[in-house]
Amino acid sequence: MRQHVNPLxxxxxxxxxxxxxxxxxxxxxxxxxxxxxxxxGEFLFDLALVNNDWNYLGxxxxxxxxxxxxxxxxxxxxxxxxxxxxxxxxxxxxxxxKFLLKNVKSISFNFPDPWFKKRHQKRRVIQPDLINxxxxxxxxxxxIFIKTDVKDLFEYMDYTILNNFNFKKIDKKDFNxxxxxxxxxxxxxxxxYVIVKKMDIFERIYMxx
Ligand SMILES: C[S@@+](CC[C@H](N)C(=O)[O-])C[C@H]1O[C@@H](n2cnc3c(N)ncnc32)[C@H](O)[C@@H]1O
Numbered sequence: 001m002r003q004h005v006n007p008l009x010x011x012x013x014x015x016x017x018x019x020x021x022x023x024x025x026x027x028x029x030x031x032x033x034x035x036x037x038x039x040x041g042e043f044l045f046d047l048a049l050v051n052n053d054w055n056y057l058g059x060x061x062x063x064x065x066x067x068x069x070x071x072x073x074x075x076x077x078x079x080x081x082x083x084x085x086x087x088x089x090x091x092x093x094x095x096x097x098k099f100l101l102k103n104v105k106s107i108s109f110n111f112p113d114p115w116f117k118k119r120h121q122k123r124r125v126i127q128p129d130l131i132n133x134x135x136x137x138x139x140x141x142x143x144i145f146i147k148t149d150v151k152d153l154f155e156y157m158d159y160t161i162l163n164n165f166n167f168k169k170i171d172k173k174d175f176n177x178x179x180x181x182x183x184x185x186x187x188x189x190x191x192x193y194v195i196v197k198k199m200d201i202f203e204r205i206y207m208x209x
Contacts, residue, residue: 004113005061007123012061012087015094019082021103025055026079031105032057033181036088036125037112041069041081043188047181048081054181055080057100059088088125093133101137106181108145111190114153126157128164135166138208143170143180147203149194154202161206170205 021028031054035044038058048056058081060066066085073081084091091097115123126146134144144167146157161167177185187195194201 007061007087007089007125012090015086015091015096016084018084018091018097018100021055021099024057024082028055030055030080031181032100032103034059034100034104034107036107036109037061038069038083039189040065041072041083043110043186044081044083045069045072045076045078046186048078051181051183052080056082056181058083059091060085061087089127089130092130098137101134102139104138104142106143106145107134107138108147108181109157110145110147110188111149111194112153112157114148114150116150116152121156124153124156126160128160131161131164131167135164135208140208142208144206144208145203146206147188147191147201149190149199149201151200151202154204158204166208167206168209170207172203172205175205 021032033054033056035056035058038044038060039062041058041060044056044058047054058069060083063085066083069083073083092101109126112125113123115121144161146154146161148154148157162169177183191201
């Protein structure tokens with residue numbers, strides 16, 4: 001399967017309508033977590049099955065993965081899980097998504113594509129504009145999680161987020177996972193692979209202040 005999709009391709013200029021929280025979830029009042037670049041959504045299925053007091057929304061740019069995840073979610077009658085197809089940047093920067101960011105409690109960027117070459121860095125999902133938008137719309141106390149096995153990408157994401165003074169770093173040891181979207185610290189597929197290969201994982205948690 002083709003792994004990398006150019007998010008700047010015109011194919012992603014049009015974004016699909018994001019349903020209201022009532023349409024997506026059985027109980028729209030639950031805490032909402034957003035996973036960016038969720039691939040086939042297995043991480044979110046694992047979470048949504050055990051954490052009934054959270055709603056989970058995955059955004060993924062590979063359409064086939066989203067279609068399959070949506071079908072699986074319907075078959076399993078998951079009422080706290082939903083998937084949206086598209087470039088997360090275009091989706092989250094669109095004014096029609098304001099309601100999402102205003103309601104979200106936390107967002108994860110797990111092992112985003114590194115786009116190593118300098119000329120391809122605009123394809124990275126974390127961009128200053130996106131962070132600005134998150135800083136304007138997220139409620140105080142909302143949390144962003146980043147994880148990657150690429151040190152340069154970690155440094156880039158960390159710099160981009162902390163360049164915005166509305167976000168501060170939270171020390172992992174001071175973070176209370178039991179109240180988070182991921183109480184059992186479930187691992188993503190890429191994370192499992194990285195652990196087996198004994199590669200480094202760079203991660204950080206930020207809070208909107
Ligand atoms: C390396 S995979 C990691 C998947 C998963 N988060 C994990 O940790 O196993 C990165 C995923 O992000 C998706 N992706 C990359 N850029 C994206 C974008 N701009 N918007 C939405 N998804 C994106 C890719 O298609 C891919 O599925």
